[in-house]
Structure formats: C-alpha cells, structure tokens
Amino acid sequence: MAPLIPTPHGSKIITNTKINQISTILSSSIPQLEPYDSLYRTFHANPELSGCEVETAARIALHLRQFSNPAFTIHETIGGHGIIAILENGAGETVLLRADMDALPIKERTNLPYASTVPSVAHACGHDMHITTLLASASALHASAPNWHGTLLLLFQPAEEDGTGAQSVCADPTYGHILRTFPPSVLLGAHVVPAPFGLVAVRKGAMTSNSDSLHITIFGRGGHASMPESTIDPVVLAAYIIIRLQSIVSREVAPRQHAVITVGSLQAGQAENVIPSSAILKINIRTFNSEVRKQVLKAVRRVVDAECSASGCEKAAVIKETLSLPMVWNDGGATDMLSTTFEGIFGSRGGFVGDINPLPGSEDFGHLVTGAERPGVFWVYGCMDPALFETSNTGPGEAFVPKMPIPSNHSAEFAPEIEGTLRTAVETYVAAALTWLL
Numbered sequence: 200m201a202p203l204i205p206t207p208h209g210s211k212i213i214t215n216t217k218i219n220q221i222s223t224i225l226s227s228s229i230p231q232l233e234p235y236d237s238l239y240r241t242f243h244a245n246p247e248l249s250g251c252e253v254e255t256a257a258r259i260a261l262h263l264r265q266f267s268n269p270a271f272t273i274h275e276t277i278g279g280h281g282i283i284a285i286l287e288n289g290a291g292e293t294v295l296l297r298a299d300m301d302a303l304p305i306k307e308r309t310n311l312p313y314a315s316t317v318p319s320v321a322h323a324c325g326h327d328m329h330i331t332t333l334l335a336s337a338s339a340l341h342a343s344a345p346n347w348h349g350t351l352l353l354l355f356q357p358a359e360e361d362g363t364g365a366q367s368v369c370a371d372p373t374y375g376h377i378l379r380t381f382p383p384s385v386l387l388g389a390h391v392v393p394a395p396f397g398l399v400a401v402r403k404g405a406m407t408s409n410s411d412s413l414h415i416t417i418f419g420r421g422g423h424a425s426m427p428e429s430t431i432d433p434v435v436l437a438a439y440i441i442i443r444l445q446s447i448v449s450r451e452v453a454p455r456q457h458a459v460i461t462v463g464s465l466q467a468g469q470a471e472n473v474i475p476s477s478a479i480l481k482i483n484i485r486t487f488n489s490e491v492r493k494q495v496l497k498a499v500r501r502v503v504d505a506e507c508s509a510s511g512c513e514k515a516a517v518i519k520e521t522l523s524l525p526m527v528w529n530d531g532g533a534t535d536m537l538s539t540t541f542e543g544i545f546g547s548r549g550g551f552v553g554d555i556n557p558l559p560g561s562e563d564f565g566h567l568v569t570g571a572e573r574p575g576v577f578w579v580y581g582c583m584d585p586a587l588f589e590t591s592n593t594g595p596g597e598a599f600v601p602k603m604p605i606p607s608n609h610s611a612e613f614a615p616e617i618e619g620t621l622r623t624a625v626e627t628y629v630a631a632a633l634t635w636l637l
C-alpha cells in the first residue's frame with residue numbers, strides 16, 4: 200500500500216458571511232424529508248450484498264432522473280453497480296460527494312416494520328442512510344443551483360463492505376475520464392455512528408485505521424489421536440501462534456502507538472480422534488500508522504514461520520493477504536475549511552466535535568482519495584435518539600455514555616433513528632459541498 204501523504208492544496212478562508220449564506224441555503228433548499236424517510240425504509244427493507252446492488256442502483260438512478268434544468272448527467276455501472284451523477288453549474292470548483300450502498304450478510308433482528316425482507320441480508324452498517332442522505336442532498340443542491348457555481352459529482356459506491364468497491368470504481372475508465380475532466384478540489388464522505396443524532400465529528404489526519412486481513416494455512420502431519428508421536432499437530436501449533444501473536448502488540452509495538460491483532464477464525468479438523476494435517480487462521484490487523492503497519496505485518500510473518508519451525512513442520516506456512524484497506528487520511532487544510540463551516544452551522548447547537556479520536560473501524564474511502572490524488576475529508580454523524588444517552592455526557596467532546604447498551608454498526612439489531620439523523624446528515628453534506636462551491 201502506498202504511504203498516505205497529505206495532498207497539497209489551496210485552502211480558502213471561510214468567512215462568517217459565507218457561513219451565513221450556507222445557513223440560509225440550508226433553511227431554504229433542504230426538501231421535505233417525508234418522502235426521503237419512506238425512501239430510506241424502502242432501501243432498508245431491500246438490502247443487497249456487496250457487488251449485487253442492482254435494484255439499489257436502479258432506484259438511485261430513477262430518483263436522480265427527476266431533476267431537470269439543470270439535469271444530472273448519470274453514468275451507471277461504475278466499478279460494478281456504482282453510479283456517478285454530474286451536475287455542471289458554471290465555472291468554479293468541483294466537489295465529489297460519496298455514499299456507499301451495499302448491505303451485509305447478517306440476519307436482521309430489529310423487529311422494525313421496515314426490517315429487511317431479504318433472508319440473511321441487512322443494512323446493518325447504515326449505508327441505506329448514506330444513500331438516502333446523498334439523494335436528499337442532491338435535491339437541496341439542485342434547488343439551490345442559482346446560488347452556487349461549479350461542478351458537483353455524486354458518487355454512489357458499491358461494495359464497500361468487502362473492500363473491493365472503491366478500487367473497482369478507481370479502475371473504471373468512465374470514472375477516470377470524469378475525474379480528468381472535472382478534477383475535484385476535494386472528495387467528501389461520511390458515516391453514521393451510534394452516537395446521538397445532531398452530533399457531527401471530524402479530525403485532521405488519520406480518521407480510520409489501516410485494516411489488513413490474512414489467511415494463514417499451516418501444515419502439520421495428520422494421524423491418529425492416540426499416536427501424537429507420529430504426527431505434527433497443527434492445532435497445538437496454531438495455539439502457540441495465537442498466543443505469540445498477542446505479544447507483538449504488547450511487547451513489540453511502542454505503547455504510544457496503536458495496533459490490534461485479532462485471530463477471528465481458527466479452522467482445523469473435523470473429529471476428536473483425528474489429528475488434522477493442516478489448520479487455517481484468519482487474522483485481522485488494525486493500525487494507525489504506516490510504519491507500525493509494516494512492523495506488525497513483518498512480525499506476524501516472523502512469528503508464524505518461527506512457530507512452524509519450532510514444531511518441526513516440513514512445509515512452510517502459506518500466508519495470503521485477503522484484504523488491505525488504507526486508513527482514511529483527512530487532509531489538514533480541507534479539514535480546517537470544513538471544520539470552520541461545521542462549527543458555524545452545528546457548533547451553536549452544541550453538536551460539533553473537531554478533534555475526535557480516530558475510529559477503530561476501516562473504510563475504503565481511503566482508496567478513492569489516494570486513487571484521485573486529491574484531498575479528502577471523511578466525517579461521522581450520530582444516528583441514535585439522544586434520549587438513549589446520559590444527558591450529562593452528551594455535550595461536544597464528552598464521552599457519549601448510553602443509558603443501556605446500544606447496538607452498533609454491524610449488529611443484527613442496529614436501528615438508526617430516521618428523521619433526526621437524516622436532517623443532520625443532509626445538512627452536513629450540503630454545507631460541506633457549499634464550503635467549496637459558494
């Protein structure tokens with residue numbers, strides 16, 4: 200993975216006059232949200248897995264086609280089932296707004312009236328909220344087109360969850376041509392998080408972690424459970440590897456750095472009386488620094504090879520990288536501009552945090568930013584009823600302490616509140632775009 204280097208760019212000063220203009224446009228151009236509430240329910244009830252977003256894409260394109268004078272130029276099948284819609288509105292800067300659109304292989308257990316109708320597939324990460332937000336933002340920016348100038352690119356990105364979508368979009372020749380024709384001043388993306396709705400948060404630099412997944416196959420020698428002396432037991436070997444891997448974070452990574460190594464899966468054998476001949480470990484590694492990432496990956500290989508050698512394996516382990524997502528790096532100057540706008544719009548309501556901790560999760564938005572070689576900013580917004588949180592802990596910068604455990608993204612019970620979340624989310628997208636387009 201290429202190191203993430205902040206892209207140089209020209210920052211603009213965001214004046215109070217500009218913030219007032221943005222505020223006026225927000226109050227006059229954001230559409231009635233009832234139709235978008237029902238559109239959200241439709242997306243939620245009809246989730247599609249990564250790479251299968253056919254109906255989702257068709258609904259998005261149908262919605263975008265209703266806007267005219269000026270109309271969006273719509274390109275479909277971008278990097279799979281992605282869509283890019285272009286609104287050319289005179290000379291000026293170009294802004295790309297991105298929403299991901301896929302669901303997860305999870306059986307929904309929310310009991311909501313609009314719960315998934317697709318067996319074992321659910322919008323458990325909130326990408327249905329992202330799609331709906333971007334469509335409502337499209338309406339607001341279309342309605343306010345006489346007030347701004349420049350080019351708006353709306354990217355509905357497929358296959359975020361399996362980590363392939365952003366790379367497929369970047370490899371799509373149509374997308375490449377569009378970026379060369381309309382080089383964006385900034386790429387903007389966002390995600391729902393299980394915090395009170397009304398809250399918006401961002402940070403400069405590393406916003407999410409690097410995520411690396413490995414499948415490791417170790418080879419022993421199988422045999423009868425009663426005769427271990429004639430075997431090389433890969434289960435015992437796997438156990439040593441798992442324990443030893445945990446010492447990488449505790450003993451090799453500096454305490455001021457962050458790293459997580461999780462062995463999420465260990466598969467070996469079928470029967471209690473058979474020593475299997477091999478075992479497979481599936482490992483996920485999270486880091487917030489490219490040097491630490493390299494150090495941890497190197498240490499994992501060293502530990503696996505050394506433990507195989509210690510067990511007397513006759514065949515070297517096979518280590519396969521199955522997923523590698525770079526961290527999302529929020530450009531310093533672009534984040535300053537956006538933070539000034541967000542502080543002006545949301546700060547007075549007590550809902551903006553400009554220096555949150557990096558998110559432990561990962562996002563393939565980082566691929567879009569590095570692929571475009573342009574600055575990017577990624578923020579988060581809350582999607583839960585504020586009444587679910589202790590009131591003394593809901594101010595900006597406070598830890599948000601829920602009164603009871605709240606199902607988070609990727610939980611079968613993840614259930615964002617719709618109305619309050621949608622309103623703030625649309626305001627963030629529109630205000631962010633206007634930061635560059637006014």
Ligand SMILES: [Zn+2]
Pocket residue numbers: 324360608609
């Ligand atoms: Zn997710």
Ligand SMILES: [Zn+2]
Pocket residue numbers: 324325326359390
């Ligand atoms: Zn997600």
